Amino acid sequence: MSLFTITGLTKEYGEGGAKVTALNNINLVIQQGKFIVITGASGSGKSTLLNMLGCMDRPTFGSILFEETDITTFSRKQMTSFRSENIGFVFQSYNLLPDLNALENVELSTELAKLSRSEGIRALSVVGLGNRMYHYPAELSGGEQQRVSIARAIAKNPRVLLADEPTGALDFNTGIMVLEVLKQIHLEQKTSILLITHNQEIAKIADIVISLRSGEIVGVYENDTPLPPSEVIW
């Protein structure tokens, strides 16, 4: 069953001579329950595509159907509501609120989904931080902070998890640990995951790999034998 159906998606920034086309006529169907990695060099349009799928930005042309609903026609309020109900985000910079401890950062998400506090505790346990939930971001390592941000993303049981270079700011070992957490969530909770990265090696853990170049899809590759993160080396 298709999760996202993208048709003629184009995103342009600027006007006149300064116009930049970040995405150019993208057509794509993303199936539910898959672990998808979108790769491409810097400036290829990965983050722009993720922003469109996450309802954080509107395209210049084209449409995105989330299941049967065109999310490109949403008002700002509907966009916010859509993000809150369906999307979990993980960013390269962890974006934790410094004044809240780990559990409270996760609660930001569960509160929106009207879930109990125990869901937050559960999510932190899933990412292996059950014993660090009252620590503040300043008291956690980079990997731990990224795991808190993953816990925050999954705590509300989103339909899809969007991860933008989640290992970009981490060392190799910590990066692998984070990928393992994502993979574990995908396998155990059947959450659809879209991960963008410029690291071709990480693509090896995906079910489907989409390659972008200069705002256009240059390849869609189905990986029949995705590797476990522990076997990936970069």
Added chain:
Amino acid sequence: MVKNTTICLLFAKVKSNIPQIIGLVFLILIGVSFYITLFSIVDRYEETAEQYFNDHSYADLTLYGLFNKESIDQLMELDGIKLAQGRFVYDYRENERVYRAISLTNIINTPYIYEGRFPSNDTEILILKRSATAMSLALDDTIIIDGKQLTITGLVASPEYIYLVQNERNMMASANTFAVIYVYETFFQSNYNEIVILTEPDYIEITKEIVEFPGVIRSISRNEQINHDLYRDDMGQIRSFAVIFPLVFAILISIVIYVMLSRMIQKDRKEIGIMKALGVSHSKIITIYLTQFTIAALVGAVLGGIGSVFLCDIIIDILSSMFEVPTLGYAFYPTYWFVAICISLIICVTSGLIALVSILPLLPAIALRPKVPKNNGRILLERISFIWQQLSFNTRYSLKTSLRNKSRFFAIVLGMCGSCALLVFSLGFNDSVFDTQDKYFKNFANFDVAISFDPIARTMSHPALDYFDEFDKVLATPVEMFGSRYILFVVESDFDMLYIPHEALDKGIVIPEYFASEWQVAVGDIVRINDIDVVISAIMPQYLGLRLITGVDYIYNYSDAFALFYNTIYGRSNDLVSLSNQLSNNKIEFSTIDDDRTSFDSVLMSTSVLIWFMIFCAVVLGFTVLYSVGLINLSAREYEYMFMGVMGYPLSKILLAHIKETILQLIIAIPIGFILSNILLESIKYEFSSDNFVISSAIFPKSYMLSTIILITVTIFMVFVTSQHIKKLDIVECLKGQDA
């Protein structure tokens, strides 16, 4: 090349910090405007008034009594007398109006002509312009006084009527009912009843020779004249006001600027780290930052100076309703501009330097990393888990972000406190003035009519006494104490026209609390009146028309002159209308308690001009501070808010958290503001008091309520601005910025 880079960086910084710099410029502009305006006006008023007095030869001394031309010639022979001129001054009551006719003197107390010309005969007159305007009289109109038809040939102002003083009780008469007119001497049929004198510079005080000069009943110097006294009181009040408000402004603005610049520099910590890593010297980094603050300070100060030009004109217009100095207008005072610019520069540069000092010593690698947030950030309430767990996530978030960022939080609380304190103080000042009036008429004055006349023996009856149901005879006489002149009332022991401690009348003198405080005396102390020592028998609360009061029987032991005469009658009547008619028909000049009330209302009206200006200042200051600090808060929080938006946290919930934080700040700020306002009012009440008028500090509940409403309104406006700003946040751009 390096210079070009520095300039490029400087422009880039200015561009990226434009909202904060605008806030900074605005804060300085407001502070400088008020500072220059108030100090310029004080100086300008004083200079212009003194020049006006000199140009129109405001009399140094005025003698009251009965005089002929020969006695004036004799007076001129006394040491220190430069010029003496006799004149006639008589009041004429025509229906509801009182016209004070003064014979024209060609050198002393000459009127300033706005329009028209001097009279050419005794059927023509000059009239004070403000009275003419209030009475709808114009040039060539006629009025009838004492049965004579007089034509107005000129509209004037007079140095001795800067304030429309009718008499000592009616210090600010209504221009609708009181007018001063100037006529030829031939209009009058009797002897001069006043002599106005210009003295040599060393002889401005009243000498014994003058006091004992034949025909003199009373003599007063320029400084003792009510008009001049009010002028000096107002000068003092405006000067106090000119110090207090800019000082409070300066303190608040300095703190806000410090917080603002600290935040700006902290926000640029990474960029400073990059510059250091690239080898940019400390001096260049300091130059980049301090130059923008210097430019902001200069622009703000100069704009503030320009603003003061307009503000001065507005305030001069407002003040013109209080007093009339025809030549009062704007003047440029470079000293104040210079001082304002210097203070602005010092505040900005010092604040910037302090903030830079916290980052510059860091190693580049450390500066490149974000500032490590505080550990162990549990707030007090969080430790009380049974309460903490009951709170919603939104409330807990709001409380934690507020109380873990104390400097930011308390900068806003401080802004709210300052605004609240100034608002309550301004409204409370208004309340105090009304309370003062209320206390006088409800708790002190107990008479219907007062009549003043030349002293006569207590054994003699005055024609007016026949018309009263009840009356008391009083001698109101100027006396010298502690180097100044005050009015002493000598009354009978059963005197009940004023509520005073009667039991103390025969034991000494009763003095107002204000004088006791000024002279540092208490009950039982001996004080010297003229050349006699008397004991203070009581100290009473008294707020208007301050008087020393003693009993005839007591003062008779020391001076029979005080005890043998009276010159004032206080009386009551069951039929005030009939009494007024009878006194008018018998050409006895009098003033009623309603006249006094009208006069005090005029005095209060003049004060209310200042009060409304204060309220305006408080609102402007409050708005400016809240806007600027709100901007800092918003700038520090915008990424947080934006990211909450990314997470799907709706704007309404973000705003709810923001509103909860604001409510917490208001809950802290408002009571502190109330306390501060009381302290401020109590500490300045004597600054705004004079020998005629003492403020009773009182703040009515409605003022607290109104201040709270105004503060909340301004705060709601700021919340609205914040919500608009959050709505406009571009999620994608913010994420890009963060990733970069």
